[in-house]
Amino acid sequence: MATSRRLSSARSDRLTPGRFARSATTARLAIGVTVTVCGVLWILLGSASLSWFGLSPIGLYRSIDQPPILLTLVGVWYTARGLIGNETDEALEQEEVEGVGEGGGA
Amino acid sequence: MTISGSEVARAHWLFGALFLVMVLEELGPPAIRSLSGRASLAFPVVFLLAGVSMWGAAVFGNTAIDAVVHSLWGDVLIAAGVLDLQRRRGRLHAAWGPLVLPVAIGLCGALFLAHSEGSPSKDLTALWHVLMGAVLVAAGIGGVVWVRRGHIQWLAAYGAPLAAFSILLLTFPRTG
Numbered sequence: 001m002a003t004s005r006r007l008s009s010a011r012s013d014r015l016t017p018g019r020f021a022r023s024a025t026t027a028r029l030a031i032g033v034t035v036t037v038c039g040v041l042w043i044l045l046g047s048a049s050l051s052w053f054g055l056s057p058i059g060l061y062r063s064i065d066q067p068p069i070l071l072t073l074v075g076v077w078y079t080a081r082g083l084i085g086n087e088t089d090e091a092l093e094q095e096e097v098e099g100v101g102e103g104g105g106a
Numbered sequence: 107m108t109i110s111g112s113e114v115a116r117a118h119w120l121f122g123a124l125f126l127v128m129v130l131e132e133l134g135p136p137a138i139r140s141l142s143g144r145a146s147l148a149f150p151v152v153f154l155l156a157g158v159s160m161w162g163a164a165v166f167g168n169t170a171i172d173a174v175v176h177s178l179w180g181d182v183l184i185a186a187g188v189l190d191l192q193r194r195r196g197r198l199h200a201a202w203g204p205l206v207l208p209v210a211i212g213l214c215g216a217l218f219l220a221h222s223e224g225s226p227s228k229d230l231t232a233l234w235h236v237l238m239g240a241v242l243v244a245a246g247i248g249g250v251v252w253v254r255r256g257h258i259q260w261l262a263a264y265g266a267p268l269a270a271f272s273i274l275l276l277t278f279p280r281t282g
Binding site: 023024025027028031035062065066067070071073074077078 | 116119120122123126127130134135276277
């Protein structure tokens with residue numbers, strides 16, 4: 001069983017380990033996928049207005065700094081972070097279960 | 107030296123993406139990794155970055171009001187970023203500490219409204235500034251209530267206008 005931990009960030013009050021944490025992961029993934037899909041749709045619908053500025057550093061920056069691409073990148077990052085967080089959580093919970101078992105409970 | 111409308115729009119888009127990252131990271135469903143006990147520094151870091159950028163915008167502002175408002179934004183964002191950073195690092199224990207961010211956001215919204223030049227009905231960028239100012243003021247009020255009441259329902263009143271602000275930045279019209 002997961003134990004409560006104290007955080008100093010503003011949202012620490014909202015964190016509840018265990019089942020809520022799992023639903024939070026699902027919600028994060030859903031939001032991430034939604035943002036990504038919106039970005040991809042925006043790219044497809046607005047492809048005529050997108051430009052490619054070349055492979056130089058400035059060109060790459062200018063190519064990426066276009067709203068549909070930025071939105072897609074934010075969505076991909078958020079989805080990836082949710083997936084990585086999920087794996088970390090499973091490892092944490094496994095450690096805690098083993099710890100409680102060995103130590104005779106909290 | 108002046109900055110073209112296209113470059114101004116690009117700066118807004120990039121900041122919009124950063125702001126969306128910050129809103130999702132801080133106010134979205136909590137990251138599982140947060141259970142490891144470390145406070146997120148997304149808000150103060152983005153505030154400090156934005157504050158420095160605002161000073162840059164003040165230096166290269168095309169008009170006097172541009173320069174004045176951007177420098178004031180820089181002051182508010184850097185002060186709020188530093189205070190919130192210290193709060194999250196456990197160095198600031200004042201009762202008003204959690205109010206710093208929402209109050210700063212509300213102040214930035216008021217400055218957006220002051221920054222708006224031209225008629226919103228005729229000028230698209232003026233309309234965007236009014237909309238951005240309005241959602242920031244709404245977010246500031248929602249944030250203050252959320253901090254005071256502590257109910258998760260008020261988080262939506264804080265987070266939704268901030269997400270709307272990100273989208274407004276990402277759709278900032280390119281002129282000139």
